[in-house]
Amino acid sequence: MIPLPTLLLGSILAMFVTEDLTCIGVGLLIASGQADPFWGTVGCFLGIILSDLSLWLFGRHVGKPALNWRWVSRRLPARRLDEIGGWLDRNCGKAVLAARFVPGSRLPFFVAAGILGRKPGRFIIWTFVASLLWTPLLVLSTAYLGENLLGVQWLAVAIAGMLGVSMLLRVRRRHHEFWPAWLFYLPLLPWLAWLSLRYRSFTVWTAANPAIPAGGVVGESKISILDQLPADAIIPSFLVEPGEGFERIRQVRRDLVNREWNYPLILKPDAAQRGAGVKKIAGDVEMQKYALEQPGAILVQPFHPGPFEAGVFYYRLPSEEHGHLFSITDKIFPVVVGDGKSTLEQLIRCHPRYRMQAAVFLSRHASECDRILAKGEEFALAVAGNHCQGTLFRDGAHLITPALERRIDAICQSFPGFFIGRFDVRYRDVERFKAGRDIAIVELNGATSESTNIYDPAWSIWKAYATLFRQWSLLFRIGHENRQRGQSPLSLIRLLILIRNYYRQRRVNSLAD
DSSP states (O other): OOHHHHHHHHHHHHHOHHHHHHHHHHHHHHHHHHHHHHHHHHHHHHHHHHHHHHHHHHIIIIIHHHSSSSHHHSOOOHHHHHHHHHHHTTTTTHHHHHHHHHHTTTHHHHHHHHHOOHHHHHHHHHHHHHHHHHHHHHHHHHHHHHHHHHHHHHHHHHHHHHHHHHHHHHHHHSSSSSSSSHHHHHHHHHHHHHHHHTTSSSSSSSOOOTTTTGGGGSSSHHHHHTTTTTTTGGGGEEEEEESHHHHEEEEEEEEHHHTTSSEEEEEEEESSSTOOOOOEEOOOHHHHHHHOOOOEEEEEEEEESSSEEEEEEEETTTTSSSSSEEEEEEEEEEEEEOSSBBBBHHHHHTTTTTTGHHHHHHTTGGTTTTTTTTTTOOOOOSHHHHHHHHGGGEOOOOGOOOOHHHHHHHHHSSTOOOOOEEEEEESSSSHHTTOOOOOEEEEEETOOOOGGGGOOOTTTTHHHHHHHHHHHHHHHHHHHHHHHTTTOOOOOOHHHHHHHHHHHHHHHHHHHO
């Protein structure tokens, strides 16, 4: 029999490490006759009460002062915190009981209650009640079942494992092109760690394109890059600077007259990622609306009818005389065809592919969702050649020719300081494009652009990762060679600040839309 002081002190201290395992352990000691049932349960009860109150005190004396930090206060308005605190006070009993019986919820809730709750007496009472219900239930049921509980535990582990496998299989059944970005890029992290060790820098890749700020991480000006490329290879563009909305509208009108451009136009933010904010404008009313709603700099281009678009990924090692086409992505724009009976929303939701991105399409065409499309009527769901905007990506290796490679290389050589990135190109004729004679560059993206053929539905996940890993290997190698030639990469701190500022500004712009 374990001495009473040892049992009580050991149970209380162990609770600060793990509550459930301590209760199970004490229950097994009771079942084997090594611990007194009453005092074993009391020790667990006291330990649970003290550990719960310690979490509440941590929230009150450590977490609450943190709310006054400027970084926190900007993201958690006082009004919202008051609302949450009021809810916690009104629903204290239900919330404490739920946190006690739902695994994983105790720590965040008890800390939040300490930070935001305004009625500590009510919290303490309900914590006492919840512990009084929970502790005897777990300790004494373990003591009663004894070693048989191990079988129950293993059964629970097995069930949890099967649920986890089921979730993974569910994700796997959805092709990797539709995986969440964090999940798809997770396996890339160890490879980036290895490349960082190999080249003795985590950020050496930011030196890959000296001609583009930070190599082209985020936020680079699209028009500043287009201005460096041959005029006969790009879609002409002009920039509308940030400013008063109606003055911007007048500027657009003046430039359209001076350039003799007509609608439709393509308007998009000058600094944006993944097709965000790209809109085809059919007339003056839509242009005015866009100019008033978009606070940042706007890039204006005449609409290129295509009908084809490709993503051309190019690289050149600084030590090489000529560059290479790493890949080409053949882009297929989403179109639904009416049947004379179904609404646009029904056509999207019934389509085996488009239903996967229904939220994107329905939000974009909210005013058309209830319209019944005539039989045979085609409705274009996207104009931006971006996967996250709904465009289908296919590997376009069949489009690569020596003539096209020479033409792209000549374009890139005219832009000193550019070594790796992806061109988004529109063209009218496949054979002329393959010959390098039909190229209209929409934009050029730098270091963090992707070889977008990795999203080809026909590709296996292994082929996609092999391509992605090779792309990043080239990026690190090019950055390393440029560093040896005197180009300094960004420091990690400057890189993080750059990314933070970009996404902060994007959030401000989205709130202003």
